[in-house]
Amino acid sequence: MPDGRKDSAEEILSAFAVEPAHTKATLDLYLKQYPELASELIDLSLELEMVDPTAEDGIDTDSPIVNAAWAAFVGGDVNDAPITAASFTREVANGMGLKLAALMGLRDRKVEVESLPKAFSARLSKALATPVARLMEYLAGPQGMPVGASFKSDAKPEQKPKIAIKQLLAECGHTPEQISNLLKED
Structure with a gap:
């Protein structure tokens, strides 16, 4: 977990990366303490999400944008995604x-x-x-x-x-x- 001292952006992102769980709560804690790194923390969280498919509070799979991106990534048909x-x-x-x-x-x-x-x-x-x-x-x-x-x-x-x-x-x-x-x- 981050401590109160002024760390470099790289040290903060590294600390986030080695957290035992990359849940929404963990991300929210880092975003609250380091709002100036919001973009970098969110990007890192999404990258880690792809590495750790068991992470909680993941990506919204009901989103048409996410479904289209996933279908393009796996070479599937966007139209396979259910409408909700x-x-x-x-x-x-x-x-x-x-x-x-x-x-x-x-x-x-x-x-x-x-x-x-x-x-x-x-x-x-x-x-x-x-x-x-x-x-x-x-x-x-x-x-x-x-x-x-x-x-x-x-x-x-x-x-x-x-x-x-x-x-x-x-x-x-x-x-x-x-x-x-x-x-x-x-």
Whole structure:
């Protein structure tokens, strides 16, 4: 463990490397004590993670970015990665030009699959690194109930009917022009 003295960056990184466990807690301790080395500590942690596959609190394997990188590394198909709620990230929303609330509505399966234009579905599947068929299968599933909904209600929460993509985008604050641009066929 690091002691309170001023060590060189190399000594601090070496001390981190020889820690018996490279868990999130260990990384957090070093990041707290040496914030100026945050980038180097995180890079080293990721390198050590690859060396020690049994390490706890590892890489988020539900991330489409991680799945794509791993598939490229092993020479596999990115499309083998399953689509999960965790696949719908801020980066996907930004890349698509969607407000995060709209992407979360898609994640929660609030949209009628039939209302999705083919071009939009293709762009979303590409952003999520999954085939269009797998995306449609995911979106056609039952809606997700908001976490804690049953604790916030006196009555049993009920699922709302699915809505058209245009309605979701409008409810999330997209302008009519933005909606038109998002849903246009290429």
